[in-house]
Amino acid sequence: MNYTEIAREHLKAATEQLEIGADSALKYAALELRMAMEAITYDRAAAFKEEFPIEEYDTWQPRKVMAVLLEIDPMADKDSTIAFGLEEENGVPAKKMTSLGVETVLSMRVLKKHYDALGSFLHIPTIRRTKEGKKIDYSKLRKRGEEIRVYLDKVLSSPVFNSTLGAFSSIECMECGNKIRRRISQVENTINVECSNCVASYRVSYSRANQSIWEPMQKEIECANRGCRKKIVVWEKEIRQGANWTCPECKGKNSLVLGVVYE
């Protein structure tokens, strides 16, 4: 399925509806623009295919797909410039970089803003709004439609659209089994990653050899019963004032409290 082509077709249809100039054509333009945005979202997802639970995402709505895209790659909603160059010395970034252009991507923020705004024009006003005498603001809809048309045109004519350079790393969460995926940053050596499903968090570090190490962010805490001292392991996110547990050894109850130590 070529979603870029589908997006272009819907953008073309939207442009035709906008050019008619009649207010009555604007809702059809809005519908076509929304479909173009949906196609672009699925296109992005295809580029990250390996990172998706394919059997599930087949049935996902565009907004859900975009949310997952952002989870995998926090940079997915930002424009990025891609450049390459020859390394003269091993491991030292090249001095001369050739730019491949700027990739303009449909960001989640922009998507949400535009997609929702257009959605409200595709239904007749609610009973309350009609009672209040509110009418559809066609000049606002036209302005928004034009804005989105220009933006989508830029996205679809971007020279390096949908490139997914870089490596990915994923694990199954030790705590809940949820699959956690991250794009490996080209800039930082260590990132903190939180499971979206539970309290687990990990410190992920990697080398240029594309090896990543997922280190669970956990702490050992001893039972406060002097005669017991049984250790339990907790996630850093679980350490907070008032948290409590029953000791598996002596069955005593322990609570975490804020402490002051006199020095």
Ligand SMILES: [Zn+2]
């Ligand atoms: Zn988890």
Ligand SMILES: [Zn+2]
């Ligand atoms: Zn104990």
